[in-house]
Amino acid sequence: MSSELRLLKPGTYFMMGNIACAEAALIAGCEFYAGYPITPSNEIAEHMSRRMPQLGRHFIQMEDEIGSIVAVLGASAAGVKAMTATSGPGFSLMMETIGLSAMLELPCVIIDVQRAGPSTGIPTFVGQGDVMQARWGSHGDYELVVYAPSAVQEFFDLTIEAFNTSEWLRIPVVVLSDEVVGHMYGRLVVPEYDKIKIVNRKRYNGPKDQYLPYSCEALVPPFVAAGDGYRIHMTGLTHDERGYPSLEIEDSHKLIDRLVMKVRKNSKHLWKYETLYADDADVVVVTFGITARSTEEAVKRARAEGLKVGMIKLLTLWPFPEDPVKIASQYARRLLVAEINMGQLIHPVREVAECPVAGINYPVGYAPPPEYILDGIRAAV
Amino acid sequence: MRWDIRWAGFGGQGVIRAGEILGRAAVKQGLDSAMRPMYGPEKTGGWSRADVVISDEQIIFPLIVNPDILVAMSQDGMNRDGSSLKKDGLLLIDGELVKDVKCYPKKIYSVEATKIADSLGRRIVANIVMLGAFSKAFGIVSEDILLQTIIETFPKAVELNKTAFKLGKENVREVEI
Amino acid sequence: MSQKGLVIKEKIVSESPRDHLIRKERFPHIWCPGCGLGTVLKCYVEAIAASSIPEDKHVVISGIGCTGRIAGYVRLDSYHVTHGRPIAFAEGMKIVRPDLEVTVISGDGDLVTIGGNHFIHAIRRNVDINVFLVNNFIYGMTGNQMGSTTPLGAKSSTSPYGCPEPPFNLPLLAAALGAPFVARWTTLHTRQLAEAMKKAFQVKGFALIEIISPCPVGFGSYNELREGKDYIKLFLENCIVDHSADLNKAAISLRPGEPIILGNFIQREMPSYHDFELEVFKKAGWLK
The missing domain is CATH 3.40.50.970 (Thiamin diphosphate (ThDP)-binding fold, Pyr/PP domains)
Structure with a gap:
């Protein structure tokens, strides 16, 4: 115990x-x-x-x-x-x-x-x-x-x-x-x-009268908790830097811009992905989750057959890792997107790809066996 | 070398637990393993399956399509999963519960695991008898490590499980096809 | 309510001793003339000032609606969350910070209509929060639609033929769920209301105060209560204070001759969620 x-x-x-x-x-x-x-x-x-x-x-x-x-x-x-x-x-x-x-x-x-x-x-x-x-x-x-x-x-x-x-x-x-x-x-x-890296939110401990809970000075304002004595106000309404509801379009723009930009501007730090044989591949499969395990097996078998196939396993889905997909699409003739649905991740892939994109879609229920992905690869090569 | 091992039976037989123990023992031995439990919607008595992959390399695809080894602990499990066994695959059955072999294995091994467990007064150790039989018939994972893993999994019933494991080893037989 | 002894001191002051508890920079507030929410706010800050709990430990959480705006006018740690959810938010906060005095102030539509599920379960768990539920019988902010507290037959923008459903009897509901403190007052009964709030702070477990509040511009305009004074008259003529009232009869019909029963109906000691959790910590080995 x-x-x-x-x-x-x-x-x-x-x-x-x-x-x-x-x-x-x-x-x-x-x-x-x-x-x-x-x-x-x-x-x-x-x-x-x-x-x-x-x-x-x-x-x-x-x-x-x-x-x-x-x-x-x-x-x-x-x-x-x-x-x-x-x-x-x-x-x-x-x-x-x-x-x-x-x-x-x-x-x-x-x-x-x-x-x-x-x-x-x-x-x-x-x-x-x-x-x-x-x-x-x-x-x-x-x-x-x-x-x-x-x-x-x-x-x-x-x-x-x-x-x-x-x-x-x-x-x-x-x-x-x-x-x-x-x-x-x-x-x-x-x-x-x-x-093991552990991150804790940045806390504010400066003077009370100068605290702006939603300050736009940085993309991520420092945090105070209930009971810290700062008498914070938080609202789901569009708010100004004080946290007070605001109907001013300028406040709204500043807030929404910050909410979006704190992720977008840090995208490259947030992207996690792994590539396999993507450098010289004619066909690159973009995939994630359990489907990535089927795909890796399929790609290895395809290589054994002499097919120039690679893959990108996305560990971050959003913000969508644009760069690796875009770069792969500049060298490959075709991108495939393997997923257990009727086509979702394929949309952001299409948005950035500079070559044709097709889906390997496996209807829900089971993880696709490698052979299924391999058939999709063979059809595309 | 990669082994795809499918355990099939019904809920309550400890099929998934056996798969977990086998996989854990493999990892202890420095191999890689993945185990995928599956079961029907019934809380008890429904079908149950544990797909165990063991490999001396990192496992890429962790699931099983056609197993190398099928362990059938019930006739229903045999009926459900027999046809998935790879051509020239190996089969281990509970000889008392599986009468109708619905596949074409290279070799069949049999042990009356449930009967042996009953003789020990605890039917729930049928899966441990089966693990003993598995160890004798196929090896793959070191017998010592497997037994050690069983002991660690059930620290309150060490002797019972040791006996069950031993009886499984001793009573497994290759049978005619 | 007698007028006897009422002395009006002819002195206009620019500040109130409770101003530090109000975010005056946010005034003027959004509430309509004759609305009872200013009175609720006043009673709340009076109760806080009179409570022995440090102001920094008081937290107020509101949902959406006219009452939901109270969180924004109080200079305390204050959270204005999504529609129907302040009780769930308060539960999460109180469970991790038992030292905070967490109060939910929100409306009837927010707390017992869209948020009804959280309401009943928070009482069942007996989480140690205060819920000051302001009941104006209507969805004011969205344009005077009926809700689960609108009296049978009352008119609203979505019940032009009269509300076809009977309303909740909230004190009965809360009492049946086992709340250790259940009260009901109107915004006319300011002293009793502030006293009840002070009591609620001291209660171990879930404390509910239903506050009947005028809405002359909204509910009133549909139901012959067009001015604040119509409500005052209604409250003066129909309210009965009975702390030991039979709560089965505490539903509000607003029909002539049928009283609005007020009082501190339930006051009892019982283990709170915090006590239950300490038991779990002991069984898990964390606490001796």
Whole structure:
């Protein structure tokens, strides 16, 4: 029991993706978890319900996914790192509050373990249909960061990264996992803690009368928590630098510009991707999540057949990593986009590509076998 | 070398737990492993499957299309997954529960895992008997590390599981096709 | 309410002793003539000033609507969140910072119509927050639509033939859910209201005050209560203070001869969510 009263020790494990995600959140410093039961993300909540109290941290099962993410923001406003986890239907319910998180600039982490949709879909089967929703789901102009793991290790690493990024930029960050990566057991190496980068939001501790909670001096204003004595006001209404509602178009422009630019101007730091044989490839497959694992196998087999094929695995989906895709498209004759949906990631790829782009779409339910991707590659070469 | 191993049975037989233990033992041994649990919507008694990949290289595609080895712990599991077995694949069955082999393996191994577990008074250790049989029949993961992993997984039932594992090893037989 | 003893001192002052609790730079406020929300605001700052809790520990959270704007006028840590969600926000905040005195001030539409699910579950959990629910029987800000508190038969912009649904009886609902403190006052009963707020700060667990508030420009214009004084008359003639009232009879109909029952109906000690969580911490091994 006592060994459980601390963080997961550095070492090598064989662990379920969802549990690796929960343990990563603990290491990242998550102090508050609120969630609502939904397959296939449940193991995260179950694990957190056991682990959080062992560390004196807070777990609450809310009445729905709206309450969950709103409670997460309440905790974040009190200055702690907070998260929720869900799947498609719950993710849909959270959309309005993702906008609130962006507008109030309250950091939070949302794990979406994607399942087959639309609607209730097939809760226990995999899908990758939330790519566009993750980016565009809430109304109005805002930006956020979306990461997509393809392995247990990546789920662990990107969960910590999600906390770091949300704290750094004061934005909502989504980890767009999927049912296979969530439920799969895999090898996990937890590094020594001093090798793990942990970011905490920048706090303001200057004079009270000079504090502007939404100062435009920097892209990310320093934070004060409830109870710090600054008498802060936060509102979802368009606000000025004091945080007060404003109908002035100039205030609106300044605010929206900053909310968008703090992500856009840092895009290059936020892009995470891996390329394989992309340098001399005629055909490059752009993909992410569990589909990247099928694709890598397919690309290796294609190379063995003498086909000049490469791939780009995106670990950051949003902001969309334009440069590597654009560069690949300047050398390749064709880009393919492999995903378990009827064509979502293909849109930003098309937007930047300088060569023809086609989709390898696998309808929801299963991860595409490598042979399926290979057929798509062969047809394109 | 990569091994694709599919365990098939029904919920409650410990199929997924067996897959987890096998994968964890492989990782302990320095190999790479991935395990994909799947099950039907029933809370108990529905179908259950654990797909375990073990490789001495980093695993790229972690899922299984056609396994090299099928472990069938129930007739239903055999009916559901038998046809997926690779040509010239290997089969391990619970000889009491699987009567009708619906595939064409190179070799068939059999152990009456559930009956042996019953003889120990705990049917839930049938999966451990099966792991013992698996270890004897196919190797892949070191027997010592596998047993050690079982012990660590069930620290409160060390002797029972040791016995179950040993009986699995001792009673597995290659049978006629 | 007797007029006896009322002394008007003929002195105009430019500042009030509570000004430091108001964001005066945000005035003029957006509320209509005759609205009760200024009175609610006044009672709240009076209660804060009179409470023994440091001002920096008070947090106010509002949702959307006319009442939702209160958060923006109080010089405290204040959060103005999405429609229906201030209670859930308050729960997250209070759970991680039990030392804060977290108060939700929002309207009926916000808290018990769109936000009704959070309302009932926060009471069930007995999270230690105060909810000052201002009930004006209508969605004022969006243009006077009916809601879940609009009395049966009352007119609104979406009930031109009279509201076809019966309203919530909120004190009964909250009491049934186990709230340790349930009160109802009107904006005419300022002293009792401020006192109830002070009590609410001291309550361990969920404290609900339903505040009946005039909306002459909105609800009133549809229902023969066109001026603030019409409401005052309504409150004076129809309100009955009965702390031990049978809450089954506490629904508000606004029909002639049917009273508006007021009082501090429920005051009881019970374990709060915080107590339950401490038990979890013990079982998990974190606390001895």
